[in-house]
Amino acid sequence: MTTIDPPETDLPVPYKLGRIVGRVAFAVGDSSQDEDQNPGLVPVVGERLIQFVPAEGTRIVSGTDPVTRVDNRPITADLDAQGDLSRNGQKGVKLWCGVWTCKPASPTVLNFEQFEFELTEAHTDEAPLQLWSAAPFVPPEGTVVNTLVVPGGATQGQVLGWGPDGLAWQDSAAGEVSWADVTGKPATFTPTIGTTATTAMAGNTVIPAAPTADTLSGATAVGKSVLKAADQGAARTAIGAGTSSLALGTTATTAAAGNHIHSYNDLTDKPTIPSAPAEERLVPSGGTQNQVLKVGSDGKPAWGVDANTQPPTLSAADVQAGTATTPSLITAKVLADEIDRRVAAAIAAIPSGG
Structure with a gap:
């Protein structure tokens, strides 16, 4: 009988993949490998120690030609020299997305309570699923477990608080604490020193004196003199204008007032305006019928x-x-x-x- 080793191909398009990572180690007593007497950590190493069983046993893929029936088989993983979850020498294990059961494949080497977890597309190579964080917490035997019943009917933004009748959902404002009621707060807060808009200036920073007319950069001597002028006369002197002797009057050497009105009859060299022509009748009289x-x-x-x-x-x-x-x-x-x-x-x- 001839054994056929079929080639491996990629999973059909409906299958989405995610990645799982994890590490297993034994806490043991001190060994002779170091000088101290402290207990140490020894990685668990071995092949096919952890098994992943898919919850979905069979999937019919209609997007292929012909339609394909896929039987989803359990996948086993190894623990490498550092105790890291691995397969085929590569750290981490990739599985198709869905609900899985994690269980020991060799209980004599590594034994733990099996548990379920869900793998999604969000568990990428950069953000894989931490396997042991997905495992439920099982308290040690003999531990007293208290069950807290959480009421229903909560709305977005509410918080769980203790009301007159016990636990109840409350608006977040009900849980606010005034600044005066905060205990243990410091009397002062150390600021962040810097030179930006969100930092504070150091107390010993040398602040330059306010500029004066004489210390302004870019100003000319004339400009500085105008800035220092005590009155209008001094400002005119600074720019060389002197004192104005302009007088109002009606002669050639005086100025007319700004609100002065000139009569039309006083104007000289004005043009002659022709008289209006005599009125002439445009439509003659004396017409008869049918003319x-x-x-x-x-x-x-x-x-x-x-x-x-x-x-x-x-x-x-x-x-x-x-x-x-x-x-x-x-x-x-x-x-x-x-x-x-x-x-x-x-x-x-x-x-x-x-």
Whole structure:
């Protein structure tokens, strides 16, 4: 029969990993390896001494093709020369995340009460799970254990305190202590000496004297003299302005007051303003019905007949000629004369004896 050693591959994607560390040692009496007589610590060393059993025995992984059934098997770990939890010569053990049972694999070498713990993705290489910190505390035999019943109904920020009826959840403000009630507090606090905004200045620090006009850096002699001037006259003297002799008046050598008002009539060389033209009527009078406003021969508006809105009146010759092609007016007399003319012409055209 041929034995097949299948290749190892990585766990499927649904499996997340975490890391566990721990150390085991025996406390023993003094040995001859050192000069003192004090008890010592000897690491527990051996292979396959601790076993980790997963709570989840089987997992179906549907993300593979085909779907895979994974039987989760127990994993054993060694204790190296320093007593550190290890496997295959590397410190620490990596397991998939979930609930595990830690138990002794060789009780004759190392024996302890088995316990459960949960491994999560937060237990990384940089922040592994400390195995023995996850183990429950088992008091020694004969130890009196007192059970404290904690009431329910707490809200965020409350603290457990002793009320009139026993333990009760209280707002954190109820547990505040005033400064006067604090005992054993020091009378003074030693400050932190430094040169920043959050430290204190040393008491023997030499503080420079306040600057004066003479000690200002960057100031010129004139500037310092102005700073030291006792009054306006001294300041003008410092800048070389002297004393002003300006006088108010109305002559060429005096100044006008700031609120002085000049009359327009007193101004010279002012421009001549032309007089307003005489009023001229823009729309002429005298128009009659159906007339329109037109531009006359003198360029001024005048009332007249609008050739576009009132047709011309035809003369008798125009009517007789019959050549007008645009709408026109015919007087009653011209129309009657034209009718008479045409009737007479028609009668004259009748043959005699007919």
